[in-house]
Amino acid sequence: MRSSSAVAPRGERSCRRGRLRREREVIVAAGEGRGRSGRGSGCSGGAVSLDRGGAAGQCEGRAARPARVVLLTALFAAACTSAPVDAGKAAAGPQPRAVEVAEARAAPHPRILTLSGTLAALEKVQVAARVEGPITEVKVDLGDRVVREQELAAIRPIDYRARVSEVDASLAQAEIDVKRLESLGGVATQEELERARTRLAGAKAQRSQASRQLGDTTVRAPFAGAIAARHVAPGTYVKPGTALFDLVADDKLRLTVEVPERYAALVQVGTPATVTLKDSLVGEPGEAGRRSPRVRARSRPR
Structure with a gap:
């Protein structure tokens, strides 16, 4: 029997010893069975010899049929051969997973609400007429951008100019009456002087009102923005409160939720x-x- 200088692993040596032991038992059992049967196919004396290498022994009579022995030996060899592979796979096991580690600390948890709303202009007004009369001119239209105090339309001012002229005459007369009574000294009574002064104050108030109405015949933008709608055309007769334009301030928007x-x-x-x-x-x-x-x-x- 050949000897090898290499040392087999412990698991491989134990597997080899088990295979040799099983081979010996199978060969001995086969020899005994053939001897008892009395047939010429087995060993005559029932004696079986094994060499040290574990090979099948020789019968002193005829040689035994080795079919069953070879089949069992192949199965034992396959079992021993696959054992180290399965053991290696089991030893390898699943691969380790990467784990991210973070420090636990207290922090505020924000709550987020998702809501729907409506966007609209920050400022929206309806420009209306302040005086009565027909529209003589429209200077802006839908979509036009305007600045503060820009002229939008004009109402016929003839009647209001005449009113201003009438009030101016009354005011001038009231001022003359007051000065005349004051120049008389003690001749004019105090009651007459007070009435003259009252008429002068009323004429001044009427002059201020007439001037304001004359100025209102020119329609102006209250703030900068864009014309969202136009409700009148030249020739439209309007009264105080009649809607003329819709004006929006679109530089900023307001969201209502x-x-x-x-x-x-x-x-x-x-x-x-x-x-x-x-x-x-x-x-x-x-x-x-x-x-x-x-x-x-x-x-x-x-």
């Missing part, structure tokens, strides 16, 4: 907010500027 009652305590003046339009992916930062104290019935949970 209805907050459910259960979240009302979370929204205060100054609460930060992000406004995102329907077709936009980027929001604009802002904050809550006003908070209504009224609770609407439809915002309450049912």
Whole structure:
């Protein structure tokens, strides 16, 4: 038997010893069975010899049939051969997973409400007529941008100019009467002087009112913005309060949002907010500027 200088692993040596032991038992059992059967195919004396290398022994009579022995030996060899591979896989086990470690600390947890609202101009007014008369000229139209005190339309001023002239004459006469009575000294009574002074004050008031009405024949923009609607045309007869234009201040927009009652305590003046339009992916930062104290019935949970 050949000897090898290499030292086999412990598991491989034990597997080899087990295979040799099983081979010996199978060969001995086969020899004994053939001897008892009395047939010529087995060993005559029943004696079986094994060499040190574990090979099958020789019968003193005929040689035994090794088919069953070879089959069992192959099975034992396959079992021993696969054992180290399975043991290696089991020893490898699952691969370790990467774990991210973070320090636990207390931090505020923000609550975010997603609500829908309505955008509108910060200022919107309806410019109306202050005096009566026909429209003689319209100087702006829908979509035009205007500045503060810009002329929008004109109402016929002829009647109001005549009124100013009439009041001016009355005022001048009242001033003359007062000066004449004051120059008479003790001749004019105190009662006459007081009546003259009262007429002078009334004439001054009428002059101021007539001048204001004359100025109101020119319609002006109360603030800078854009014309959202035009309601009159040249020739339209208007009275005090008749709507002429809709004017909006579109440089700033106001978002009105209805907050459910259960979240009302979370929204205060100054609460930060992000406004995102329907077709936009980027929001604009802002904050809550006003908070209504009224609770609407439809915002309450049912």
